[in-house]
Amino acid sequence: MSELANTADYLVTQKLVKRFDEAVAVDDVSLSIAKGEIFALLGSSGCGKSTLLRMLAGFESPTSGCILLGGQDVAKFAPYDRPMNMMFQSYALFPHLDIWENVAFGLKREGLPRDEIKQRVGEMLDLVQLGAFAKRKPHQLSGGQQQRVALARSLAKRPKLLLLDEPLGALDKKLREQTQFELVNIIEKVGVTCVMVTHDQEEAMTMANRIAVMSKGRVLQVGSPEEVYEHPANRFVADFIGNVNLIEGKLSVDEPDHCAVTTGIGVVSVGHGISGALNMPVAVAIRPEKLEISKTRPDVGFNLFHGTVKEIAYFGSYNTYIVLASDGSRLKITEANTSRHDLSDITWEDQVYFWWDDRAAVVLRS
Numbered sequence: 001m002s003e004l005a006n007t008a009d010y011l012v013t014q015k016l017v018k019r020f021d022e023a024v025a026v027d028d029v030s031l032s033i034a035k036g037e038i039f040a041l042l043g044s045s046g047c048g049k050s051t052l053l054r055m056l057a058g059f060e061s062p063t064s065g066c067i068l069l070g071g072q073d074v075a076k077f078a079p080y081d082r083p084m085n086m087m088f089q090s091y092a093l094f095p096h097l098d099i100w101e102n103v104a105f106g107l108k109r110e111g112l113p114r115d116e117i118k119q120r121v122g123e124m125l126d127l128v129q130l131g132a133f134a135k136r137k138p139h140q141l142s143g144g145q146q147q148r149v150a151l152a153r154s155l156a157k158r159p160k161l162l163l164l165d166e167p168l169g170a171l172d173k174k175l176r177e178q179t180q181f182e183l184v185n186i187i188e189k190v191g192v193t194c195v196m197v198t199h200d201q202e203e204a205m206t207m208a209n210r211i212a213v214m215s216k217g218r219v220l221q222v223g224s225p226e227e228v229y230e231h232p233a234n235r236f237v238a239d240f241i242g243n244v245n246l247i248e249g250k251l252s253v254d255e256p257d258h259c260a261v262t263t264g265i266g267v268v269s270v271g272h273g274i275s276g277a278l279n280m281p282v283a284v285a286i287r288p289e290k291l292e293i294s295k296t297r298p299d300v301g302f303n304l305f306h307g308t309v310k311e312i313a314y315f316g317s318y319n320t321y322i323v324l325a326s327d328g329s330r331l332k333i334t335e336a337n338t339s340r341h342d343l344s345d346i347t348w349e350d351q352v353y354f355w356w357d358d359r360a361a362v363v364l365r366s
């Protein structure tokens with residue numbers, strides 16, 4: 001296969017569709033993934049992530065649309081001829097081979113020199129923290145450990161395109177977080193382009209250079225973790241990625257550099273325009289950590305509202321407050337315990353002020 005160095009569109013899908021009978025699992029997906037990128041398909045269960053990945057791997061054929069790798073249509077290649085390696089949700093290790101042999105299997109088949117096989121297998125087993133288990137058989141490992149062996153086996157072959165379906169799903173939380181960083185390090189070291197599937201937004205945010213947020217077979221937004229978090233394209237993405245307060249209202253001012261939205265709690269100023277129609281329904285999306293809260297009135301001129309504290313949760317380094325606003329809506333506010341405002345005396349049923357910077361929120365049309 002020809003190589004296109006440094007191309008921004010190494011892996012391309014064009015209007016990819018997959019139907020199962022009447023149901024559309026993947027609906028008109030066009031993506032462009034750069035060489036060396038770690039790209040996450042993020043969405044809740046059943047949204048079509050695995051089906052999309054399986055089409056990339058060649059295990060499922062598209063109903064329509066096409067897939068290009070390095071400028072070539074991959075449709076003419078059988079799965080085993082594609083320079084990609086997929087790790088499945090349900091991984092299959094060889095039960096009669098020990099862990100070392102499982103990881104070495106593909107390398108031996110490729111006929112790599114013994115020293116290189118030894119070095120790569122050792123490196124991979126270290127990565128997944130199973131060096132000490134090299135001589136065990138798969139049934140002597142836990143499910144999570146087996147998943148890590150499968151991961152080591154996928155990476156050992158250094159494929160051009162690594163396809164990971166919920167790669168860390170079987171690991172417990174602590175090991176998963178640790179492995180996320182290690183996995184990113186090794187993927188970057190190997191330089192392999194990686195498409196991973198996850199339903200876990202933290203995992204996608206931690207690992208991926210860019211994320212495609214999916215719902216019902218469609219891609220709703222593609223962007224860096226920061227872009228999808230700070231500038232979600234719509235309510236679904238805003239709500240799916242992290243926590244968000246969505247304040248519904250109508251667009252009442254719209255200038256290139258600012259706009260105002262008339263909402264149930266009052267007029268909200270936002271530091272960007274949307275080139276929309278006046279009075280159109282919109283939502284102001286504001287993250288809980290971008291709201292400030294205090295019992296004393298702050299010296300701010302706009303986006304200052306008041307309400308009643310209904311719930312407080314302490315999480316060590318930060319507190320979360322649920323505040324009932326004047327129109328009956330509830331806002332979630334988180335404050336670091338290092339906040340410059342005095343939070344110590346805020347308690348249930350207190351009247352509080354809350355406010356935010358006009359650049360902290362975004363206006364969503366849909």
Ligand SMILES: Nc1ncnc2c1ncn2[C@@H]1O[C@H](COP(=O)(O)OP(=O)(O)O)[C@@H](O)[C@H]1O
Nearest residue numbers: 020024025043044045046047048049050051052
């Ligand atoms: N082989 C199949 N036959 C029929 N329907 C399928 C098949 N594979 C997946 N689906 C359906 O396609 C949709 C997307 O599934 P999937 O891609 O596995 O979602 P995800 O990986 O995001 O959880 C689901 O509604 C699922 O039931």
Ligand SMILES: [Mg+2]
Nearest residue numbers: 049050051089
């Ligand atoms: Mg899946």
